[in-house]
Amino acid sequence: MARRPTKRVPRYREIATILRSELAEEVYSLGGLFPKELDLCERFQCSRFTIRNAMAELEAAGLVERRKATGTIVRALQPAGSYVQTINSVEGLLQYAKGTKLDILEMIELQTDSELAEWFDLEEGTRIIRFGGLRTETETGRQLCWTEIYIRPEFSELLNFIGKDDRPVYRIIEDEFDEKVHKVEVELSACGLTDKRATQLDVDDGTAALRVHRVFTASDGRVLEVSISDHPEDRHSYHLEFSYETLGS
Structure with missing residues (x-):
C-alpha cells in the first residue's frame, strides 16, 4: 500500500x-x-x-x-489559559472555586428601575444597593471578571464582610443576617463588554464575554441577592458534571 x-x-x-x-x-x-x-x-x-x-x-x-x-x-509572553471552573454539585453552581477573590471597587445606592423592581419584587423607585468589583486569581492577580451584586437595603453592612474570608456573598447573607437561601437560578448568556467594563478588564471595547446571572431567593419568595458577572471570552469556562445520585439528592 x-x-x-x-x-x-x-x-x-x-x-x-x-x-x-x-x-x-x-x-x-x-x-x-x-x-x-x-x-x-x-x-x-x-x-x-x-x-x-x-x-x-x-x-x-x-x-x-x-x-x-x-x-x-x-500582551503576553505565554498563551494565557482560561480559568476553568469544574462543577459537580449544585453547591458548585452558586460560587466560584477557591483561589479567587472579589475586590469591591464601588458601592452605589440607587432606585430600582422596572427590571430591578421585577427581580426583587419591589415597587419601582425603591432604594437598593449595588456593589461592583473585579474578581481575580489570588495567586497570579489575573482579572477574571467584573461582578455586580445587587442586595436589599437591609444588607448594607455586607461590605464589612466581603473580602475578609473566602465565603461567597450569599453565604455571608445567610451567616450574618440570619437568612436562608432556598432557591438559586443561574443563567449563562453571551454579551459584549461596554467601554467602561472593557477598560476595567483590559480588553477592547465590544469584546465578547460570558455573562453569568444568579438570583438567590429565600423560602418566602424574597430575592436576597442578584449577581451579574461578565467574563471576557478567553478567561473563564464552565465544566459541568453531575451524577444521577447528585441530581437526586
Whole structure:
C-alpha cells in the first residue's frame, strides 16, 4: 500500500510557531511594540497575507494586540489559559472555586428601575444597593471578571464582610443576617463588554464575554441577592458534571 504523503504545515503556521517561541524566550518585551508586518514579510520572505494569518494566530492566543494608532503590542509572553471552573454539585453552581477573590471597587445606592423592581419584587423607585468589583486569581492577580451584586437595603453592612474570608456573598447573607437561601437560578448568556467594563478588564471595547446571572431567593419568595458577572471570552469556562445520585439528592 502506498504511503500517504505527509501533510505540509502551512507557511503562516510555521511562522506563528517561530514567533511564539521567540515570545516565550523574551526576544520581545512585554508591553513593547512587535515587529511591523512589512519587516516580518522581509524577514520570512513571504507575502503580507501570510504574515497577517500568522499574526491572527498570535492575537487569538492573547499574545499580541493590534492597535490602529500604535501598532502591534506584546500582551503576553505565554498563551494565557482560561480559568476553568469544574462543577459537580449544585453547591458548585452558586460560587466560584477557591483561589479567587472579589475586590469591591464601588458601592452605589440607587432606585430600582422596572427590571430591578421585577427581580426583587419591589415597587419601582425603591432604594437598593449595588456593589461592583473585579474578581481575580489570588495567586497570579489575573482579572477574571467584573461582578455586580445587587442586595436589599437591609444588607448594607455586607461590605464589612466581603473580602475578609473566602465565603461567597450569599453565604455571608445567610451567616450574618440570619437568612436562608432556598432557591438559586443561574443563567449563562453571551454579551459584549461596554467601554467602561472593557477598560476595567483590559480588553477592547465590544469584546465578547460570558455573562453569568444568579438570583438567590429565600423560602418566602424574597430575592436576597442578584449577581451579574461578565467574563471576557478567553478567561473563564464552565465544566459541568453531575451524577444521577447528585441530581437526586
